[in-house]
Amino acid sequence: MASGIVNIRRDVDDKFYRYRMPLLTTKIEGKGNGIKTVIPNMADVARALSRPPAYPTKFFGCELGAQTSFDEKNERYIVNGAHDANRLRELLDGFIDKFVLCKSCKNPETELIILKQGRSEDIIRDCKACGERTGVDMRHKLTTFILKNPPVKVKKGKKKTGTGDAAAGVGGGGDSPDAEASPAENGEESDDELTKKIKAEAKDLNNETTLAKEDWSADTSPEAVKQRIKALEGGMSGVSLGGDDEGSDDDANSPYGQLGKWVEENRDSHEGDTKTFLVAVYKKAEDLGIEKKHKSVLVLAQALFTDDVLNEIPKYGPLFAKTVSSEKHQKALLGGVERLVGLSHPDLLPAVPKILMALYQLDLLEEEVVTQWGTHVSKKxxxxxxxxxxxKASEPFLKWLEEADDDSDDDEE
Structure with missing residues (x-):
């Protein structure tokens, strides 16, 4: 079964395009006359589009001439017959074009509104990006279903999706056929599949893993670490440490010096098995007794991130989700970012808003903390x-936070 995250507009070939959705997946069940196509992640896809999942499911039925059924409580959406996943993805592109994208700016940040004029009713796409209101083709069979099952207006919270721009947004308004708002609409955790995966993997970072049984874990002993330190004199290759409660900046044998050096030595040797590597890093910090220290977050940010930081944040997200547990930890993470783009890779300065957005999406940074950091210069x-x-480089992201707050306040009035 295919999985992953794709651009809502699949014709846009830009990995930093801010409007994203899970790739539609399918599962064939039954046989003979009872064969059917189940869409396991339809609820997640529809949530990314800010449309009720019944809408695209019914759209498939209209286009294929097939019966459809929905069990919203159990999030089970079915199209009768056997249908190829790629075919349904193409049809989903058609649904997005006809019922999600603004006709004027092609932005998916719209919500559906039903306008009554006498006895007639029209369905309008109200674009929150450009302000245009454009109608849908009322000749399509789906419009009858929408009019009979209108979207319910719910109170929206701030969304955390998109990494492309500093002022990132979400695809669509906040319409749903259910009376209850989704978690993202209540300002809670985003249902983005990547975020859920990262948080789930973070919970797995514990001692009860196969790591302890592997031969290479024995090399994390203090004796082995000391041997490696002696063999690699000259410090931590660009990883500088700020003053903290344990170990001095110049002491490579301090717990933080050992952790940073160990991470740098092993960072490129895990051969694609990122999860095992992250478990190893956490176990190393635990062995050194600093897994809960905020300075460890600073060291990890400096030792793990490179000039490819935007691709590395999702990869290493589970580790930081496990280790960032307080305001101090968040400030240490920001300190690591500050050193990364300010000292190690100054060419990354223009990417600061995207870096902050990526960390914010994963709930590694809180609005108050990053705002305070961004408005107070420090020599720490x-x-x-x-x-x-x-x-200065972070200002577009801070401006987005401020504007998102204003929008949230307006919704509550």
Whole structure:
């Protein structure tokens, strides 16, 4: 079964396009006259589009001339007959074009509105991006279903989807056929599949793993670490440490020095098995007794992230979800970002808004913490001039946070 995250507009070949959705998946069940196509993740796909999942399911039925059925309580959506996943994905593109994308700006940040004019009713796409209101083709059979099952207006919270721009948004309004708002609409955790996967994997970072049984785990002993430190004199290859409660900056034998060096030595040796590597990193920090220290987050950010940080944040997200547990930890993570883009890779300065958005999406940063950081220059992690440059670069993201707050306040009035 295929899985993954794709652009809502699949004709847009941009990995930083901010409107994303899960790739539609299918499962064939039954045989003979009872054969049917189940769409396991239809609820997630529809949530990304801010449309009731019954709408695209019914659209498939209209286009294929097939019966459809929905069990909203159990999130089970079915199209009768055996249908190829690629065919349904093409049809979903058609649904998005006809019932989601703004006709004017092609942005999916719309909501459906039913306008009554005398005895006639029209379905309008109200675009939150450009402000245009464009009608849908009322000749399509789905419009009859929508009019009989109109979207319910629910109170929206701030959304956390999209990584392409600093002022990222979501596809669509907040319409749903259910009376209850989705978690994302209540300002709670996003239902984005990547976020759920990262949080689930973070829970797996514990001692009860096969890691302890593997031969290479024995090399994490203090004796082995000391041997590696002696063999690699000269410090931590660009990983500088700020003052903290345990170990000095210049002491490679401090717990933080050992952790940073170990991560750098092993970072490129896990051959694609990222999860096992992250478990190993956490176990190493635990062996050193610093897995809960905020300074460990600073060290990990510096040792793990490179100039490919935007692709690395989702990969290493489970580890940071496990280790970032307080405001201090968040500030340490921001300190690591500050050093990464301010000292190690200054060419990444323009990407600061995207980096912050990616971390914010994974709930690694809270709005209050990142806003306070972005508006107060500090010499704690870099020199004052570098600190100013990084915070200046973060302004588009901070502006997005402020505007999103204003929108949320307007919705509550």
């Amino acid at each position: 992690y870099t020199d004052k001039e570098t600190s100013k440059k990084v915070r």
